[in-house]
Every structure is written in C-alpha cells, then in structure tokens.
Amino acid sequence: MKVGIGRELREGERRVAATPETAGQLVALGVEVLVEAGAGTESGYSDGAYADAGASVVPHLAVGELDVLCHVRPLTPAQASSLRSGTITIGLASPAAELETVSALAAAGVTAFALELVPRISRAQSMDALTSQALVAGYRIVLEAAIRFPRFFPLYMTAAGTIPPARVLVLGAGVAGLQAIGTAKRLGARVSAYDVRPASADEVTSMGGTFVHLDLDAVEGTGGYARELSEDRAVRQRELLAPHVAAADVLITTAAIPGRPAPLLVTSDMVAGMRAGSIVVDLAAESGGNVEGVVAGRDVPVPTTAGDGVVTLVGMKDAASAMPADASRLYAKNVANLLALMTADGIVAPDFADEVLAGACLTHDGKVTHAPTAAALEGAN
Template sequence: MKVGIGRERRDGEKRVAATPETVLQLTALGVDVTVESGAGAASGYSDAAYEKAGAHVAGAFDATTFDVLCHVRPLSPELAATLPAGTITVGLASPASELPTVAALAAAQVTSFALELVPRISRAQSMDALTSQALVAGYRAVLEATIRFPRFFPLYMTAAGTIPPARVLVLGAGVAGLQAIGTAKRLGARVSAYDVRPASADEVTSMGGTFISLDLDAVEGAGGYATELAEDRAVRQRELLAPYVAKADVLITTAAIPGRPAPLLVTREMVAAMPAGSVVVDLAAETGGNVEGVLPGEDQLVPTSAGDGVVTLVGMRDAASAMASDASRLYAKNVANLLALMTTDGQVVPDCADEVVAGACLTSGGEVRHAPTAAALEGKN
C-alpha cells in the first residue's frame, strides 16, 4: 500500500507527519512511503535523510494517489472532497471546528482517523498525540512568557539588593499544565496551580507547585478530562480565582475539553487587576480561549485597572509547531504507531473491533462515526 506524507499547507505549521525514523518503522511494515519534497525542511529533516531511510521523495505530490494519507493539521474541505473512496487518512482533525472537512470526508467515503479521538487508555499511550503535543506546548508557553516578562523568574540575592522570584499561576493541570509548572519551577519561579479535578493535586505537588483548592470539584470525564461546569458554577469559579490571578506576575492557562470550545476561566477585568508588566499566556486561544478576548497568534496590551501600566495577553497559536523538530519527532511516532496497529502483511486494514481503532475513527463508510461530531453536523444542517 502507498502511504503519502505531504508538506503542511497551513500558515505557521512547521511540523511533519513522518520523520526518517518513522519511515524506517513504516517501511518495515511492508508499506511504500512517499514524502513530498521539502515536507520536513522546517522541522530539520532533509529530503536526503528521508531517501536514506527508504522513502521516495516526490517533487510533484498528488494526495489523491495514495491509499493512506498522513497529515498534521486538518485537511481542507476541498482536498478531502477529492480523495478517492476508501482512502485512509491519519492526523489531527479538530472535528469540532472543522465540520466542513468532516462532512467532505464522509461524503467522499474516506476512512479518517483523528488523533484527538485516540482513547486515553494504557495500550494507546504511544499513539496519544494530544499528550505528546501538549508536552511541547506547555514547555513553550513558559518560554514565551519569560521573553515578555520584564523581570527575572528566580530569586536573586545580591550586594545591590534582593530580587524576589516571579509568581507564576497555571490554570489547568493536564499534561501541558504540568509541563508548564515544571518548566517555570526549574527557572526558579514560585509556582501555584489550579485544576477543577481534585485528583490533580498530587501531580501539581510532584512538579513543585502549590495546589489551589476552590471547593468546586468537577466530575472527571472520559480520558481523565474534567466535565464542563454549569454556568453558575463557572461564574463562581472565576470569582474564586480572581484574587489568585490578581497576585500573579505570570498566568498560563491550559484548560481544554476535547471537541468543545475552551472553558472561560479569566475575564478581561481579572487580567486588568494583575500587576503592571504581568504576562498572560493562553494555550487555548485557538479553541476560543480561557481568557476573555484573547486572539490566537496575537499579543494584546491590556491596561491595568490601577492605571499604572499594561498586562501583555498572549494568544498562543501553533505552540507545538514553534518547536517543530521535537514536536514532529513525537507526533510522527504517534502516527506510525497507530498505523502499525492497523497494518498486517503490508496492508492497512482497520479493525473496528479494536477499541483504539474504533475510538479514533472519525468517518467511515460514508458516515460520521464520532457521535458528538455527527450531532454537531446535524445541528448545523
């Protein structure tokens, strides 16, 4: 079977869905791998490295000629509509925000697998792209904050005086949040964190952070994610968080609910109450944002309510792509491991009796197999 790895077309996307390492893994399965020329250049992987690993490198890349098409960002509706029936696609699909593409994939009789939908169970950990990319994003968020924050992160005691450590607050203690906590702590900041899931308290502590309890525990849903709070409790949550936000020098928000808009955790007024020179980095900006008014890919200067300066509000976009080499290394392994699960004797044959395969399947046989996405499409129509 022919597996195609194309160059990503979306602006700002530097990752690639296969590396020379995973080409070796895929060809060992008995499939034929073709990589579009220049696909890995932004991630530091040359055409020569792909050829050495056993891939064909194609200057003219026609996505419609492959049995399996691997990608990073969601396909465009136009490309999805041209794929032959029976084509298999593997990649991030963002089904909640890419409904036209989902509809096109179903109409074209494409069997698509969305890595966001891989079940969070032990045997699927090596295919969990949300986790691998969140690891990169959480680390990057702290770096973005440090270059904008006009002070040191660590405590310094000098002959000229003492510089206190920065106070960092992380909202959301999933993979990205925990990585942000650990990174900020290693830089010497005083770190506190909040998550609506009480079980995350031990994880926050293990990373060197101080857990904030608001007595608003949520029920933990599938995959370890918190269920969305009712509106009245969400309002109360923001009220209880306000004094902690007001004391923070750096605020990093990471809360997300797969397939749903990001929960609003911080209002514009809460940002304005922070000290002058503070920095807010919202990792959920591309899915609506945890911070009111955030814009993905843009920095905004929010005047403080005290009138003594501004707070920098950073809407992260393509966070993992900003560290394209290692992000691609991890992501490509996720893709290759899922393909390996579905490949026997050189043939990619998805077995929907397997809970991992069934869980990751977005469209098949002309139908949308992911119930929430199917319902969203019904509502749109």
C-alpha cells in the same frame, strides 16, 4: 500500498507527519512511503534523510493515488474531496471545528482516523498525539511568558540587593499545565496551580507546584478531562480565582474541554487587576480562550486598573509548531504506531473490532462514525 507524507498547507504549520526515523519504521512494515519534497524542511529533516531511510522523495504528492495519507493539521475540504474512495487518512482533524471537511471526507468514502479521538487507555498511549503535543506546548508557553516578562523568574541574592522570584499561576493541570508547572519551576519561579479535578492536586505537587484549593471541585469527566461547570459555579470559580490572579506576575491558562469551546476562567477585569508588566499566556486561545479578550496569534495590551501600565495578554496559536523538530519527532511516532496497528504484511486493513481503531475512526464507508460529530453535522444542516 502507498503511504504519503505531504507538506502541510496551513499557514504557520512547521511540523511534519513523519520523520526519517518513522519513515524507516513504516518501510519496515512493507508499505511504500512517498514523501513530498521539502515536507520536513521546517522541522529540520532533509529530503536526503528520508531517502536514506528508504522513502521515495517526490516533487509533488498525488493524493488521489495514495492508499494512506498522513497529515498534521486538519485537511481542507478540497483536499478531502480529492482523495479516492477507500483512502485512509491519519492525523489531527479537529472534528468539532472542521465539519465541512468531515462531511467531505464522508462523501468521498474516506476512512479517516482523527488522533484527537484515540481512546485514553494504556494500550493507546504511544498513539496519543494530544498528550505528546500538549507536552511540547506546555514547555513552550512558559518560554513565551519568560521572554516577555520584564523581570527574572528565579530568586537572586546579590551584593546589590535581592531580586524576588516571579510568581507564576497555572490554571489547568492537564499534560500541558503540568509541563508548564515543571518548566516554570525549573526556571526558578514560585509556582502555584489550580484545576477543578480533585485528582490533580497530587500531580501539581509532584511537579513542584503549590495547589490552590478553592473548595469548588468538579466531578472528573471522561478521559481524564474536567467536566464543564454550570454557569453559576463558573461565575463563583472566577470570583474565588480573582485574588490569586491579582497576586501573580505570570498567569498561564491551559484548560480545555474536548469538542467544546474553552471555558472562560479569567475576565478582562481580573486581568486589569494584575500589576503592570504582568504577563498572561492563554494556550486555549484558538478554541475561544480561557481569558476574556484574548486573540489567537496576537499580544494584546490591557491597561491596569491602577492606571500605571499594561498587562500583556498573549494568545498562543499552534504552540507545538513553534518547536517543530521535537514536536514532529513525537507526533510522527504517534502516527506510525497507529498505522502499525492496522498493518500486517504490507497491507493496511483496519480491524474495527479493535477498540483503539474503532474509537479513533471519524468517517468510514461514507458515514461519520463518531457520534458527537455526526450529531453536530445534523444540527448544522
């Protein structure tokens, strides 16, 4: 069976769905691995390295001839329509935002596995791409903040005087948030963090941060995510967060709700209330943003209320792709492990009695199998 790895078509995407290491892992499963020339170049993986691992490097990937297509970013509707019936796809699908592609996958008879839908259970941890990529993103966003911040992060005591440490506030203590806390702490900042999930307090402390208690804890939702707050509680949350935001030199927001727009945690007035030179980095910018006025892929200067300068609002876009080598290393293992789960003796045949495969399946046999996405499609038609 032919498993294809192509060049990513989305602008700015530098990751690849297989590394030479995982290509060798797939070859060992008994499948033929076809890698489009240059697919791994942006991630630092040469065509020769793939060939040495046993893959066939081809000038152009004929997707209509593949049995399995592995990808990073969601396919376009045109790509989905070009696949033959029965093809299996594995990759990120952003089903809530890519309904046209989902519809095209179903119409083409493709069996699509969306890595966002992999159940968050112990047995599926090695296939959990959301976690692996959030790890990369959480590290990267702190670096983006540090580069823009006009002061040091750590405390320095010198003969010329003492430089106080930067005060970093992280909103959202999921995988990305915890990694941001740890990275900022390692850079020497004084770090505090907030999350509506009660269980996150111990995790924040374990990473060296100080947990901010607002007495507004929400009940934890499914999969370890927070459940969305009602509007009145969301307003109260912003009111309680305002003084903590104003006291921060660097604000990092990472809160997300799967399949929904990012919750608004910080208003433009709260940003303007920060000191001149402060930095705000919003990891959720691509899904609407946690911060009012954020623009994905852009730095937006926000004049301070005091009128003495600006606060820089940074809208992160594809943060994990900014570190393509290690992001691809982790992502490719997620893909290979999921593919291995449905492969035996060189034959890729998903067993939908397996809760991991059933949970991750987006489309199959001409139908959208993920209920929330199916409902969204019905509502859009």
